[in-house]
Amino acid sequence: EAEVAQSPRYKITEKSQAVAFWCDPISGHATLYWYRQILGQGPELLVQFQDESVVDDSQLPKDRFSAERLKGVDSTLKIQPAELGDSAMYLCASSIGTGTESTDTQYFGPGTRLTVL
Amino acid sequence: GDSVTQMEGPVTLSEEAFLTINCTYTATGYPSLFWYVQYPGEGLQLLLKATKADDKGSNKGFEATYRKETTSFHLEKGSVQVSDSAVYFCALSDRGSYIPTFGRGTSLIVHP
Numbered sequence: 001e002a003e004v005a006q007s008p009r010y011k012i013t014e015k016s017q018a019v020a021f022w023c024d025p026i027s028g029h030a031t032l033y034w035y036r037q038i039l040g041q042g043p044e045l046l047v048q049f050q051d052e053s054v055v056d057d058s059q060l061p062k063d064r065f066s067a068e069r070l071k072g073v074d075s076t077l078k079i080q081p082a083e084l085g086d087s088a089m090y091l092c093a094s095s096i097g098t099g100t101e102s103t104d105t106q107y108f109g110p111g112t113r114l115t116v117l
Numbered sequence: 118g119d120s121v122t123q124m125e126g127p128v129t130l131s132e133e134a135f136l137t138i139n140c141t142y143t144a145t146g147y148p149s150l151f152w153y154v155q156y157p158g159e160g161l162q163l164l165l166k167a168t169k170a171d172d173k174g175s176n177k178g179f180e181a182t183y184r185k186e187t188t189s190f191h192l193e194k195g196s197v198q199v200s201d202s203a204v205y206f207c208a209l210s211d212r213g214s215y216i217p218t219f220g221r222g223t224s225l226i227v228h229p
Contacts, residue, residue: 004160006160040221040222041221041222042121042206042208042219042220042222043161043206043219044219045216045217048216056216091160091161093161105151105163105166106163106217107163108153108160108161108162109160110158110159110160111159111160113158
């Protein structure tokens with residue numbers, strides 16, 4: 001069964017350093033999402049891509065976070081510089097459709113657990 | 118705005134007990150409803166979904182019915198197993214705003 005791949009699974013960094021996370025969605029999925037999940041809470045959307053275009057990045061802290069999906073396939077989320085409050089699980093998800101259907105099911109990767117010291 | 122409210126956890130049960138995890142929602146439109154499960158150290162997996170009123174989603178012995186009149190989507194299972202121990206998230210996706218909204222999650226602990 002096809003899965004969303006993410007790497008690394010765990011990342012420990014010191015504050016003010018740069019970190020990057022990678023996501024490879026299920027083949028053929030046009031829509032890709034990045035979420036942040038703080039311990040004890042549900043995921044919160046950071047950015048949504050439709051192919052290579054950003055559809056929604058209203059919740060992305062753009063002073064330190066950036067995301068790209070250059071060829072409309074895999075994606076990278078970067079934080080520079082990292083802050084203590086960025087410690088969280090970063091989840092990537094993909095869906096098959098246009099991203100405008102409420103029935104469009106999202107499939108999640110295993111996540112990257114970030115710890116900022 | 119849209120919101121999802123789940124019962125506080127943890128829910129602690131003995132194996133073979135009946136499970137109910139309550140979920141209610143607020144939405145401006147006519148949302149699709151989902152239950153996701155997250156096992157320790159892993160990402161979220163879709164457990165079941167329902168897209169219109171009175172639909173029943175089911176999977177792996179879990180089921181939930183879309184109740185428009187009570188704006189609820191409670192998760193049930195007749196006989197839980199130790200392997201069901203995980204965090205369960207209720208979510209909605211509104212037709213007017215397709216970005217999903219998640220609840221805070223309910224931790225389930227099943228003892229042998």
